[in-house]
Amino acid sequence: MTELERHSYDVVVIGAGGAGLRAAIEAREQGKRTAIVCKSLFGKAHTVMAEGGCAAAMGNANSNDNWQVHYRDTMRGGKFLNNWRMAELHAQEAPDRVWELESYGALFDRTPDGRISQRNFGGHTYPRLAHVGDRTGLELIRTLQQKIVSLQQEDFEATGDYEANLKVYAECTVTELLKDGDAISGAFGYWRESGRFILFDAPAVILATGGVGKSFKVTSNSWEYTGDGHALAMRAGATLINMEFIQFHPTGMVWPPSVKGILVTESVRGDGGVLKNSEGKRFMFDYVPDVFRAQYAETEEEADRWYKDADNNRRPPELLPRDEVARAINSEVKAGRGTPHGGVFLDVSSRLPAEEIKRRLPSMYHQFKELADVDITAEPMEVGPTCHYVMGGVEVDPDTAQSVVPGLFAAGEVAGGMHGSNRLGGNSLSDLLVFGRRAGMGAATYLDQLGTERPKIAEADIDAAAAEALAPFELEGGENPYTIHQELQQSMNDLVGIIRKADEIEQALGRLAEFRGRIAKMTVEGHRQFNPGWHLALDLRNMLAVSECVAKAALERQESRGGHTRDDFPGMNAEWRKLLLVCALQADGSVSVVRKDQIPMRDDLLELFELDELKKYMTEEELPA
């Protein structure tokens, strides 16, 4: 029998970013005993990296804004592949979720009349992003962290124990979900600090583990983003959708090499920054696709007027959705019009006074000054695309966030559907809050329906999970996990990156099969106490499974849409819009991809669009009569 510590909870939330914390707050407020399990220290999750803001149609900056406009923008951004019900709930509930944060103590930047200020962002019709300078993610996570502490203080008042109903298990990694028949019965993991095993006996598990960026070489994501939740879900029998859609953020740092990929916030462009090639040309005017032509300016003069008078001018093309801008930058660099370090110029220095830049973009000023010796108030930045976000994730019910596995829920980046083929900037923080809360409610409802008959954990499953976790220590003389990780990242970057081709994706699949063999034989040195080599070895399994989903789905989808660009199928195809690609794990450990029809959009939501616009995306039969 495996030696381990055991805990019993109603709900276990895996991940302590925005979605996980909001889910935990909800579960606890619904009266459920809740554990939060996270790989890092409490308050360090990747949400802190979000810069620009949280999209919510509060209408503070422009009173014409409302949920319907936000809904339309979100669907357009995702090229109509989004799960429309999720996009609807998101647009409707985001304002309440932001206002709620103020009651937890958040301090957003203000409008002159004292309300929450809202800023412009790519793809959003009106200024919509609630923000705090360019450190909005930090404000969000700190606020939620402090709300958790405040709930713990309430529990302390009532019971004398801060952790009676809500406890954070920090630096603790879940390696396996356990089931009783079809339903979730718990989660198995290890403490990073000691390497000792830990078991959570819980009928409801909420995945809030974020994304998969660490499978790519150039990425804005931190080490935690190894696709754990995606892989855990699949191993537990859940399905993933939209895995072919990876967002390459157009503006990551390109120099120096050690910081390549670190994010440069879209707010730089939202606040007036422009993109130029080595010839000094604002090239984005050449890249406005037909579907967006009506909404974007054709001349620099009109684009510049928009910043002052948005109602009577069209938007600058620098503010197209991220997929469009990333592809444009890629094309400019390929055409030989890039910067010395292989990016393009992003210039805000000639657009705003130095003091204003420092006030609006303090983190960016700091980041470039400290890491690249560049003063962004005096010279342009060099930027290029970086792997930023995975649109794909666990297939969930929009209202309850439950996966196809009873008791398994997912929210935030690890869930799929909400953003379709491309996410708009600012829609991630709002997604975390809206669906984090819904996952917490969904789990609570599930528990209420479950009654007292709880799924049980089988001892044999615990032993199997323990053996799996210790496997990397068993072999001697094998490869070091760091080497395999670097090669995996390079392969995904080169072969399933921003522009894809069938033969390259097939090559990637070949390499992934080879990595599978090598991962099974790798060796970890040292012992179990805080051993990063061992941690990486376990995470690598997840990165491999997720990479296989991305590559297989990318090969299957024969069109270009949002975060999936096929050089051999350059156009968008309305027939493909109706199809979701669903990934599942086979008995032999390989990934299967199955086509599934989208549920047609509800009529009242369809009516929010002009027929002419729908024609650009939908087949003849789908259009309203």
Next chain:
Amino acid sequence: MSYKGKFRVWRGDADGGDLQDYEVEVNEGEVVLDVIHRLQATQTPDLAVRWNCKAGKCGSCSAEINGMPKLMCMCRMNTFEEGETVTVTPMRTFPVIRDLVTDVSFNYEKARQIPAFTPPADLKPGEYRMQQVDVERSQEFRKCIECFLCQDTCHVIRDHEENKESFSGPRFLMRIAELDMHPLDAADRQKAAQEQHGLGFCNITKCCTEVCPENIKITDNALIPMKERVADRKYDPIVWLGNKIRRRPA
């Protein structure tokens, strides 16, 4: 552009350890954390280090570099001479777990002892109105990434384990100041700052401000104003009289 850098890294655990010397490749534009990662990948796969964002935003990779509390991800290698030995040790104020990783749970315990933001009773979510100029004071303190370097450097607890119980440290005294200056917080913070969190221990040497990677003026903008508020309350005769009158039983 690349050279062999000399690194001296503390290796060990709660039972003890020592500095070990390494020679490791350093490339243009790198920071100390890059070199630590290269050590992991090529020479010491089990070297324990805590890190996350590698962009100075999460505050995980705190350590002491040549004796100075710093974030490893924001400490550029070109601030050292090529032949210079770079010494990396764990934060001294907190117990070592292993190598560069320390047990920072002290900070989470202190965070819990500060009553949370208390929302105004008469306002519903969405009704909050605050002026930018009024939120800016607290916003400065909310830039804190909780790297705990200020806690590490503060001499009140750095070599005085016995003070930890009665002193919350600059990070959490600043949190109290943040709440006290929040335009809509409904709770009283000043008495507890002095009596429970040890504001009086601080003798404004500004070491915390000096090491703050976010450049927050912890001493000038949070701790000194907080001390003034406490002193006003405690010693101002009119405030004293007002308190007496208000407390008189009806």
